[in-house]
Amino acid sequence: MRVQFFASCLVELLRPDVATAAQRALRAAGHEPEALVGATCCGQPAYNAGYRAEAQRVARRTLRALGDDDRPCVVASGSCATMMSHHWPELFEGTPEEIAARRAAGRTEELTAFMTTAGSDTAPDGGAGHDDQTGGPETSRAGGPAAVIVHDSCHALRELGAGATVRRALADAGHPTRSAEGSERCCGFGGSFSVKLPAVSVAMADEKLDSFVATGCEQVTSCDLSCLLHLQGRARRRGLGLRFDHVATLLGRET
Amino acid sequence: MSVPTATPVSFSGRAERALGDERMRAAIARGTGLMLERRHEAISALANADELRDAASDIRAEALRRLPELLEQWSDNLTAHGGQVHWAGDADEATAIIAEIVNRRGGKVIAKGKSMISEEIHLNAVLEQAGAEVTETDLGEFIQQLAGEPPSHIVAPAMHKDRFEVADLLSADRGAPVSPEIEAEAAYARRRLRQAFLDAGVGITGVNFAVASTGSICLVENEGNGRMCSSLPPTHIALMGLERIVADFGDLDVMLNLLARSATGQALTVYTNIITGPRRTGEIDGPEELHVVVLDGGRSAALGTEFSPALHCIRCGACLNVCPVYRQVGGHAYESVYSGPIGAVLTPLLKPEDPAARELSEASSLCGACTEICPVRIPLHDLLLQLRQRDARGDASRLRRVGFWLWSQAWSRRWIFRAMVLAARAGLPVLRRIRRLPNVGWLGAWHRGRELP
Structure with a gap:
């Protein structure tokens, strides 16, 4: 299927390889992604801090880049996909862009949600833990890839119902998945929360990291880069041997 | 030895201090975890939990829409049964009304059940200043009274203390050791509090719901102390927020079905007290006088605004239990009677002039777990976001506003x-x-x- 692809500002700023991998994964699944030209950010940082006008100004840039198009817009971030599909209609309410925002919202999908439901009308069926496979922490079958801990980001889990699709996409690609204890609890990133209440944010990350370590697995993934950078930054400070990769990186790895 | 320092003025400062208290954090993680587990079982046991929550949400919204009419109906019915209703605009009016009743009835010894409103109006301090002796009779509140601390959780006031800390407090009260076993602690408290009930001239309790169609008040509890406070002393004073009204027993049934399940994971609390007036002729139990003090305390100002759903709250505490921020820092860091997500929403509504209350909307990663768990479907994290939007326009955030403006110019x-x-x-x-x-x-x-x- 022909799709528009929006990497998100964070990917573009800090991990451009995630965008490359996501598009590679889409192509491998038979889709034709076209990277969005002229987009910057969905406006979420200002929106969540309470600055609507500023959020609108930035989101308008990306909304225009989306253009008058019928293709699905695939986003390599659960929280940006939530912002666009759930909050844009309200953010642009009463503005000349309202209709465009509603249309964009309707065709925006998080990467794994798109990949596991593309071409069908099946909606993702809910929360964490549904598709985890059982077995030892290291490998599920001889020579297969090591098990991956799926970190459920809050937006993906609660607003998109993408907890299951990340797992399903990984399983389809041959990665056994695990959930850590307290998988549905927030990791403490929360945008500006992570720098406004840094000590609380880090304490939340610590609990999350301890639960990862307890699984015996080393690879952590998520559909949200923001959570991963926060967790990775803390894990490195603590000297933990965990690896953090966006789900697109795992799905789009060159074989 | 560490020197006690003044409480930090900012939430972030208080939170950082709380993060250093490993013992408190372990107790909170244990306590909230247990309550969540039990809540999950109790809600899962319902075949129609979603429909019940929808119904409860509708009932609360409808009750607030009809608030003046329902309060009047309730007040007329209760008055007809011999109860006395007092309307208090703010904390000062409420405490003055209560002090006057206590004074007139000569009830210098007071047995008190759990009431968050009494915390909200700092009732104990006012009564003690007037020379009364107040004993908290809810076990958690009794522990907190001995510790000289406010409650840290709206349902389990002493959740942040482990049994060893409790034993120390009870031993100091007794003047002899109380063993740090839960049974021994409960046994001591029972003996100690029994005397307080017998001595009391006035009993003070909270109110969970007021039922308009009959003029009743409903009080749920697990320890029987609420029943003692409301039936043994010659005078019973009950405190309620003006939003605690339901139309009839059909509506009450829905609320009770969810309240205990969401709070402690019980199908119903051990005691469900329905009180419709003082003792009648021929009855052997009950007070000679029943007074219900209804507090506005800033609530009516939120009615009809986008924050109105916050008044749907039935104080089950589930949002505190599930909140990852509350889990790390406990209730005292909020420095408000109401902590956790609902506290972060309610406090700035009830205390609009307090800049410290406004800061609480930042005490959330907006993860949405509170909204997901709320039995009456208050969109808590949306309300937190709306509070941020409201405050973003204020003078206090000028620097941030400039920062976001610059950012938006650049990134557009x-x-x-x-x-x-x-x-x-x-x-x-x-x-x-x-x-x-x-x-x-x-x-x-x-x-x-x-x-x-």
């Missing part, structure tokens, strides 16, 4: 964004090599506990 232009992308890619490897970044701004705040991305 693709070429500036691209330049920033290139700058970030070039600059980060350099910054990463610096071991200690100055603790300034957002970069410093990030780097205090985390490596740079």
Whole structure:
């Protein structure tokens, strides 16, 4: 299927390889992604801090880049996909862009949600833990890839119902998945929360990291880069041997 | 020996102090975890939990829509049964009304059940200043009274203390050791509080719901102390927020079906007291006088605004239990009677002039767990976001406003964004090599506990 692809500002700023991998994964699944030209950010940082006008100004840039198009817009971030599909209609309410925002919202999908439901009308069926496979922490079958801990980001889990699709996409690609204890609890990133209440944010990350370590697995993934950078930054400070990769990186790895 | 320091004025300061208290944090993690587990079982046992929650949400919204009419109906019915209703606009009026009743009835010894409203109006301090002796008879509140602390959780006031800390407090009260076993602690408290009930001239309790169609008040509890406070002393004073009304027993049934399940995971609390007036002729139990003090305390100002759903709250505490921020810092860091997500929403509504209350909307990662769990479907994290939006326009956030304005100007232009992308890619490897970044701004705040991305 022909799709528009929006990497998100964070990917573009800090991990451009995630965008490359996501598009590679889409192509491998038979889709034709076209990277969005002229987009910057969905406006979420200002929106969540309470600055609507500023959020609108930035989101308008990306909304225009989306253009008058019928293709699905695939986003390599659960929280940006939530912002666009759930909050844009309200953010642009009463503005000349309202209709465009509603249309964009309707065709925006998080990467794994798109990949596991593309071409069908099946909606993702809910929360964490549904598709985890059982077995030892290291490998599920001889020579297969090591098990991956799926970190459920809050937006993906609660607003998109993408907890299951990340797992399903990984399983389809041959990665056994695990959930850590307290998988549905927030990791403490929360945008500006992570720098406004840094000590609380880090304490939340610590609990999350301890639960990862307890699984015996080393690879952590998520559909949200923001959570991963926060967790990775803390894990490195603590000297933990965990690896953090966006789900697109795992799905789009060159074989 | 550490010198006790003044309570930090900011939430972040109080939160950081709380994070250093490992014992408190362990108790909170244990307590909230247990309550969540039980809540999950109790809600899962319902075949129609979703429908019940929808119904409860509708019932609360409808009750607030009809508030003046329902309160009047309730008040007329209760008065007809011999109860006395008092309307208090604010905390001062409420405490003055109660002090007057206590004074007139000569009830210098007071047995008190759990009431968050009494915390809200600082009732104990006022009564004690007037020479009364107040004993908290809810076990958790009794522990907190001995500790000289406010409750840290709206359902389990002493959740943050482990049984050893409780034993120390009870031993000090007794003047002899109380063993740190839950049974021994409960046994001591039972003996101690029994005397308080017998001595009391006035009993004071909260109210969970007021039923308009009959003029009743409903009080749910697990220890029987609420029943003692409301039936043994010659005078019973009950305190309620004006939003606690339901139309009839059909509505009450829905609320009770959810309240205990959401709070403690019980199908019903051990005691469900329905009180419709004082003792009648021929009855052997009950007070000679029943007074219900109805507090506005800033609530009516929120009615009809976008924050109105916050008044749907039935004080089950589930949002505190599930909140990852509350889990880390406990209730006292909020420095408000109401903590956790509902506290962060309610406090600035009830205390609009208090700048410290406004800061509480930041005490959330907006993860949405509170909204997901709320039995009456209050969109808590949306309300927190709306509070942030309201405050973003205020003078206090001028610097941040300028910052976000600059950011929005930059990021709404693709070429500036691209330049920033290139700058970030070039600059980060350099910054990463610096071991200690100055603790300034957002970069410093990030780097205090985390490596740079």
